[in-house]
Amino acid sequence: xxxxxxxxxxxxxxxxxxxxxxxxxxxxxxxxxxxxxxxxxxxxxxxxxxxxxxxxxxxxxxxxxxxxx
Numbered sequence: 001x002x003x004x005x006x007x008x009x010x011x012x013x014x015x016x017x018x019x020x021x022x023x024x025x026x027x028x029x030x031x032x033x034x035x036x037x038x039x040x041x042x043x044x045x046x047x048x049x050x051x052x053x054x055x056x057x058x059x060x061x062x063x064x065x066x067x068x069x
Contacts, residue, residue: 017025
């Protein structure tokens with residue numbers, strides 16, 4: 001009773017397909033893919049902004065060092 005066999009999962013998959021239909025399941029998969037892509041793009045944009053801020057801070061610090069000497 002502890003683990004499910006492949007037959008259990010096949011039966012669950014068939015029931016889900018009967019309830020929702022294959023078209024709706026495909027749409028859900030497509031929407032999920034778009035959401036993941038959007039999340040990855042958002043994370044990438046934040047990393048680029050963070051990197052740009054580091055460079056700006058380094059340049060500002062170097063300029064202050066040159067003018068202070």
